[in-house]
Amino acid sequence: MQAPNKFFDDVSKLMTNAMGVAHGARSEAETAMKSWMDRWLADRDLVTREEFEAVRAMAARAREENEALKARIAALEAAQGK
Numbered sequence: 001m002q003a004p005n006k007f008f009d010d011v012s013k014l015m016t017n018a019m020g021v022a023h024g025a026r027s028e029a030e031t032a033m034k035s036w037m038d039r040w041l042a043d044r045d046l047v048t049r050e051e052f053e054a055v056r057a058m059a060a061r062a063r064e065e066n067e068a069l070k071a072r073i074a075a076l077e078a079a080q081g082k
Contacts, residue, residue: 047055
């Protein structure tokens with residue numbers, strides 16, 4: 001009865017070690033992929049969300065200012081009788 005237990009213990013240890021190696025390989029692959037993606041994205045000319053939102057707000061203010069200036073010009077032209 002002792003021999004089968006030793007066999008199963010050895011198989012169990014082997015499987016445990018294999019799972020540990022597989023987990024380590026997975027973690028290493030994830031780290032390598034994340035690093036590659038970070039470098040790839042850094043090489044692209046992309047903007048952050050904060051930068052995008054800041055430019056969008058600037059554009060909205062510029063549009064509002066343009067509309068106000070158009071209204072002012074129209075009022076001045078009307079006052080001159082054009």
